[in-house]
Amino acid sequence: NAGVTQTPKFQVLKTGQSMTLQCAQDMNHNSMYWYRQDPGMGLRLIYYSASEGTTDKGEVPNGYNVSRLNKREFSLRLESAAPSQTSVYFCASRGTDYNSPLHFGNGTRLTVT
Amino acid sequence: AQRVTQPEKLLSVFKGAPVELKCNYSYSGSPELFWYVQYSRQRLQLLLRHISRESIKGFTADLNKGETSFHLKKPFAQEEDSAMYYCALITGNQFYFGTGTSLTVIP
Numbered sequence: 001n002a003g004v005t006q007t008p009k010f011q012v013l014k015t016g017q018s019m020t021l022q023c024a025q026d027m028n029h030n031s032m033y034w035y036r037q038d039p040g041m042g043l044r045l046i047y048y049s050a051s052e053g054t055t056d057k058g059e060v061p062n063g064y065n066v067s068r069l070n071k072r073e074f075s076l077r078l079e080s081a082a083p084s085q086t087s088v089y090f091c092a093s094r095g096t097d098y099n100s101p102l103h104f105g106n107g108t109r110l111t112v113t
Numbered sequence: 114a115q116r117v118t119q120p121e122k123l124l125s126v127f128k129g130a131p132v133e134l135k136c137n138y139s140y141s142g143s144p145e146l147f148w149y150v151q152y153s154r155q156r157l158q159l160l161l162r163h164i165s166r167e168s169i170k171g172f173t174a175d176l177n178k179g180e181t182s183f184h185l186k187k188p189f190a191q192e193e194d195s196a197m198y199y200c201a202l203i204t205g206n207q208f209y210f211g212t213g214t215s216l217t218v219i220p
Contacts, residue, residue: 031206040122042199042212043157050206058207090157099145099164102201102208104156 002026006091006105013081013112021076021108023091031094032074033058033102034066036087043090049074081112116140117202119211126190127219134185134214136174136200145203146183148174149210152196160185160198170194190218 004025013019025032033048035058045058049068063085065077074093078085088109092102118137126132138144148160161169163176163183174185183200195218200211 033208035210040212042119043210045207045209048206056206092157099162099203101147101159101162102149102157104158106156 004091004093004103004105006089006108008108009106011108011110013078013110015082015112017081018077018079019081020078021089021091021110022073023075023105024073025091025093025103026072027093027095027103028071029093029095029103030071031096032068033092033094034064034074034076035090035092036060036085037090037107038087046076046089081110083112086110086112116204116209117200117211119198119200119214121214122212123215123217125217125219128192129189132187132190132194132216132218134198134200134216136183136185136211138181138183138200138202140181140202140204142204144176144178144183146174146176147201147203147208148172148183148185149199149201150196151199151213157199190216192218192220194218 007022030051034046035043047066049055052071091105094100147162149157150160151157172187199213202209
């Protein structure tokens with residue numbers, strides 16, 4: 001039981017390049033989330049998907065797009081990377097109970113030069 | 114609007130000393146609160162949630178609705194407790210995290 005799996009673990013991009021961060025969960029969770037983690041800023045929600053076929057903006061969605069490909073997979077795309085998007089990105093999922101916790105992946109460390 | 118506040122960015126305590134990590138929240142409804150821990154360069158892991166009223170790794174947290182607080186406490190800190198700690202609040206489908214407190218336990 002792998003839980004939440006993110007790929008890649010590390011990525012270096014040049015300004016203007018694009019890439020997709022992949023996330024998959026095997027816990028049959030309905031909700032999935034993308035966060036970014038920056039020093040002194042904590043975790044900030046980029047996008048989330050409450051169920052298959054739906055996505056909603058979080059606190060910091062600008063510069064990102066998402067796709068909920070199916071119940072298991074939720075990808076995050078940077079169309080034109082900027083240095084301000086240098087961060088650690090975490091995917092998470094949670095079950096349907098109101099007080100279900102978030103389960104996190106191992107993170108993707110992205111550097112944009 | 115800041116829904117979760119962790120006033121201390123850094124906290125250092127000596128091994129064996131008590132530790133308290135502060136968390137205050139802003140929410141008009143009945144809050145669902147969590148503490149997460151992140152060891153160096155690892156994923157965030159659930160430490161405890163108030164609904165369970167459990168004690169994990171010696172840590173406890175009590176919800177104080179009057180003071181809108183959910184402070185994390187441990188009577189005797191251990192070196193392996195050194196980590197980043199995040200307080201989080203659920204509203205609907207969204208989790209709101211504080212900015213985190215980095216705890217260092219000095220041997």
